[in-house]
Amino acid sequence: MSMQATEIIVLTLGHQTILFSIGHSVKTDTTSFNSLRWPYDTTLSVIGFVAKSPTTSRTISRHVLEMAPNTTPAEQDVIGLFSKALKGEMSGQRCFAIVRIDNSLIGSIGYYNGEESLVLCVIEQVHPTRMSSYSPFSMEMLRSRPFHILQLCRQREDPNAVAHLRALANDTYNIASLYGYWDLWRVLEEICFQHQINPRELLPAGNTA
Secondary structure, eight states: OOOOTTOEEEEEETTEEEEEEEEEEEETTOSSOBOOOOOSOSEEEEEEEESSOOOSSOEEEEEEEEEOTTOOHHHHHHHHHHHHHHHTTTTSSOOEEEEEEETTEEEEEEEOSSTTEEEEEEEEOSSGGGGGGSBOOOHHHHHHHHHHHHHHHHTTTSHHHHHHHHHHHHHHHHHHHHHOOHHHHHHHHHHHHHTTOOGGGGSOTTOOO
């Protein structure tokens, strides 16, 4: 049995807000979807991204997040970008969004099936203090990023600096794609152009800006 369509999750991603309905849920000790209701806060904030979903802790339940009814075309675009980013279409590497559910639980959101649905795993935290180990989205970090980009461009003869610049460019592009902060990417482009560096060549094959 599916959960009622009125079960809505509000996912905040930077300044973006995405609405999902919970289409199906399953406890980890069962083999089929059931009518398990969502017992937690219905507003979840993405606090960071990881390359692998946490596997050392117990998974409490899994929930399929589907595009909510009456989603606008603009919201559909955001959901599509978010889904592609989790799938790894833009970066070449699949990733998982981490959300805090409560003091003892976190959520891992990953690509599920197509651009209109994701899967949310509710995971028990064995070590709650390790939440700080997830790379958070930080405005303070973004403020210092142009300076770091400038320093690396000035050291472009150093292979290590170029490798760092590539990683920074890829991360900046992903932040722009996920959160909509394209001004940050344009700043990187301008700094690179000033130093005769093509910023698009810093991105993995398949990424476009």
